Amino acid sequence: MDANASARLKRRIATVAHRVGLFLAMLVICLPGLWIVLSSLRPTVEIMAKPPVWIPQQVSFDAYVAMFSGVGKGGIPVLDYFRNSLIISITSTVIAIAIGMAGGYAFARHRFRGKSAMFLGLMLTRTVPGIALSLPLFFVYAKLDIIDTHFGLILAYVALNVPFTIWLIDGFFRQVPKDLAEAAQIDGCTRWQAFWQVEFPLAGPGIASSGIFAFLTSWNEFALASQLTRSINSKTLPVGLLDYTAEFTIDWRGMCALAVVMIVPALLLTFIVQKHLVGGLTSGAVKG
Amino acid sequence: MKARRLSAPTLLLLPAVIVLAAVVVVPLILSFYSSFTPFRLTRPETFFTFIGLRNYQRILSDWNFWVAFGRTVLLLTVALNLEMLLGLGLALLVEKATRGQRVLRTIMMFPMMFSPILVGFQFKFMFNDNIGLVNNALQSLGLTERAIPWLIDGKLAFAAISIAEIWSSTSIFAILILAGLLAMPKEPVEAARVDGCTPWQTFRYVTLPFVMPFAYIAMTIRSLDVARAYDIVKIMTDGGPAGRTELLWTLIARTAYSDARMGQANAMAYFSILLSIVFTVYFFRKLAAARTQIGAEW
Numbered sequence: 001m002d003a004n005a006s007a008r009l010k011r012r013i014a015t016v017a018h019r020v021g022l023f024l025a026m027l028v029i030c031l032p033g034l035w036i037v038l039s040s041l042r043p044t045v046e047i048m049a050k051p052p053v054w055i056p057q058q059v060s061f062d063a064y065v066a067m068f069s070g071v072g073k074g075g076i077p078v079l080d081y082f083r084n085s086l087i088i089s090i091t092s093t094v095i096a097i098a099i100g101m102a103g104g105y106a107f108a109r110h111r112f113r114g115k116s117a118m119f120l121g122l123m124l125t126r127t128v129p130g131i132a133l134s135l136p137l138f139f140v141y142a143k144l145d146i147i148d149t150h151f152g153l154i155l156a157y158v159a160l161n162v163p164f165t166i167w168l169i170d171g172f173f174r175q176v177p178k179d180l181a182e183a184a185q186i187d188g189c190t191r192w193q194a195f196w197q198v199e200f201p202l203a204g205p206g207i208a209s210s211g212i213f214a215f216l217t218s219w220n221e222f223a224l225a226s227q228l229t230r231s232i233n234s235k236t237l238p239v240g241l242l243d244y245t246a247e248f249t250i251d252w253r254g255m256c257a258l259a260v261v262m263i264v265p266a267l268l269l270t271f272i273v274q275k276h277l278v279g280g281l282t283s284g285a286v287k288g
Numbered sequence: 289m290k291a292r293r294l295s296a297p298t299l300l301l302l303p304a305v306i307v308l309a310a311v312v313v314v315p316l317i318l319s320f321y322s323s324f325t326p327f328r329l330t331r332p333e334t335f336f337t338f339i340g341l342r343n344y345q346r347i348l349s350d351w352n353f354w355v356a357f358g359r360t361v362l363l364l365t366v367a368l369n370l371e372m373l374l375g376l377g378l379a380l381l382v383e384k385a386t387r388g389q390r391v392l393r394t395i396m397m398f399p400m401m402f403s404p405i406l407v408g409f410q411f412k413f414m415f416n417d418n419i420g421l422v423n424n425a426l427q428s429l430g431l432t433e434r435a436i437p438w439l440i441d442g443k444l445a446f447a448a449i450s451i452a453e454i455w456s457s458t459s460i461f462a463i464l465i466l467a468g469l470l471a472m473p474k475e476p477v478e479a480a481r482v483d484g485c486t487p488w489q490t491f492r493y494v495t496l497p498f499v500m501p502f503a504y505i506a507m508t509i510r511s512l513d514v515a516r517a518y519d520i521v522k523i524m525t526d527g528g529p530a531g532r533t534e535l536l537w538t539l540i541a542r543t544a545y546s547d548a549r550m551g552q553a554n555a556m557a558y559f560s561i562l563l564s565i566v567f568t569v570y571f572f573r574k575l576a577a578a579r580t581q582i583g584a585e586w
Binding site for chain 1: 295296297298300301303304307308310311312313314315316318319322329377378381382384385392394395396397398399400401402403404405406409410411413414419421424427428455459508511512513514515516518519522537540541544545550553554557558560561564565567568569572
C-alpha cells in the first residue's frame with residue numbers, strides 16, 4: 001500500500017516536472033520572437049522607458065505604415081528591398097531546383113565511380129564561409145562589372161543552394177521505389193517519360209520543400225549580399241535591416257517592424273514544408 | 289559511337305559542377321593565388337607582384353589572428369556541444385508529450401526560420417544594457433541594481449553571442465533527433481526493459497546509439513554553415529568592443545574591406561575554409577561510422 005502510494009506520487013512528480021520543463025523550453029523558444037512583434041507595435045517612447053513599461057499602453061501600426069510609405073517618411077526604401085529580395089530568391093531557387101533535380105537523380109539512381117567522393121566534394125563547396133567566398137567573388141564581379149546587379153547575386157545563390165538541394169532531392173528520389181519506374185518502362189514508357197510521369201510526381205512534395213528551403217537560404221543570406229550589393233538596385237532585406245543602424249542611434253521600432261516583415265513569409269513557408277524537410281534529410285540515415 | 293557519348297550521371301551532374309566551378313572553385317583558386325600577393329583593392333597593379341609566403345608569415349606571427357582563431361574554435365566547440373545536448377533534451381521532452389505533439393514540433397522549428405542576421409539583431413535588442421529585455425527583467429525582479437553591460441564586457445559579450453547562436457541552431461538538432469526517436473523500432477527498448485535494464489541503461493545503450501546518426505546529420509548540416517555565425521556577431525558586436533569578440537570571420541571582413549588588404553585577408557580566409565572543411569569531413573565520417581553500426585545491429 002505504502003509502496004503503491006509512493007510510486008504514484010513519484011509518477012505524478014515526474015509528470016509535473018515534464019510539463020514544467022516543456023513549458024519553459026517553449027517559452028525560451030518563443031519569447032524573442034514575441035518580443036520583437038510586441039516592440040514593433042509600441043511607440044518608441046515606451047520601448048525606451050525607464051523603468052520599463054511591461055504592459056503596452058497603446059498599440060499602433062505606425063511603424064509599418066511609415067515603413068511602406070516610401071523613402072521620405074519611413075527612412076528606408078523597404079519596397080525596393082522587398083522586390084529585390086523576391087526577384088533574387090525566386091529566380092535562384094528555380095534554377096537551383098532544376099540543377100539539383102538532375103544532380104539528385106544521378107546520385108539516387110545511378111552507380112558511378114567516385115560517387116561518395118563526388119558527394120562529399122559537392123558538400124565541401126558549401127562549407128566555404130560566405131565571407132571568405134565574398135573576397136574573390138567581389139574581385140571577379142568587379143572585373144565583370146556585375147556588382148550590384150540581380151544577376152550577380154542570383155548566380156552566387158544558385159551555387160550556394162545547389163549542394164544542399166542535391167542532398168535533399170537525392171533523399172526524396174531514394175524514397176521512391178525503383179521498381180515503379182522500371183515497371184513503367186516495361187509498359188512502354190521511355191526513361192524520360194517514366195521520370196516525369198511516375199517518379200517526379202511521387203517525389204514532388206519533397207522537391208517542393210527543398211525548393212522552399214533554398215528560397216529561405218537566399219531570403220536570409222547576409223554575408224555575400226552585404227558585399228555584393230551597393231544600392232537599391234540590388235540590396236536585399238537582410239542588408240536593408242542595417243539601414244536602421246546607420247547612425248549612432250538605432251531605430252529599434254522600425255527595425256522590429258522590418259524584422260516582422262522578413263519573418264512572416266519565412267514562417268508561412270516553413271510551416272508548409274516541415275514534414276517533408278525532415279524526411280528528406282534523414283532518409284539515408286538508417287538505410288545508408 | 290557509344291563510347292563518345294557522355295554517360296547519364298555525368299550529363300546529369302554537369303550543370304551542378306559547372307555552376308559550382310564558376311562561382312566557388314575558380315574564385316577560390318584566384319583567391320589562393322592572391323594570398324601570395326600584396327594585393328590591395330585600391331591598387332590593382334599589386335595583384336601581379338608575387339611575395340611568396342609573406343602574407344602567411346605575417347598572419348601566423350600575428351597574435352590577434354591567433355586569438356580570433358582560438359575564439360572561433362572555442363565558440364564552435366561550446367555552441368555545437370550545447371546545441372547537441374539541449375537538442376537531445378528538447379527532443380526527449382517533446383517525444384514524451386502525449387498531447388499536442390504537432391503544435392510542439394511546429395513551435396520547435398520556430399528559430400530555424402529566423403535569418404542569422406535577425407537572430408543577431410533580436411539578441412542585440414534583448415541584451416541592450418539600457419532598454420534590453422534581459423536587464424529590464426533582472427532589474428524589475430530586483431536581482432541586480434545596476435544595468436549589466438552585456439555587450440560591452442568582453443566575456444559577457446561572448447556569452448551573449450553563444451546564447452544567440454545556441455538559440456538559433458538548437459532546433460535543427462532537436463528536430464532531426466526527434467525524427468530519429470520517432471523512427472526507432474519499439475521492440476529493442478521493450479526487450480531491454482524486460483531484461484531488467486534501468487531507464488538510464490536503456491537510454492544509454494539502446495536509444496542513444498540509434499539516435500546518433502540523426503545527430504550526426506544535424507552536425508553535418510550545421511558544420512556546412514557554421515560561418516553563418518558571422519552574421520550574428522557582425523550585428524551584435526561587430527567584433528568589438530576593442531576586438532574582444534573578434535572571430536576569424538569578422539577579422540577577415542575587416543582586413544579585406546576596411547583595411548582593403550585583400551591578399552592578407554585571403555590568406556586568413558584559407559584558414560577559415562580549412563577549419564570548416566575539417567569540421568565537415570569529421571562529422572561526415574562519424575555519420576558513416578554510426579550508420580554502419582546501426583546497420584550491423586538492426
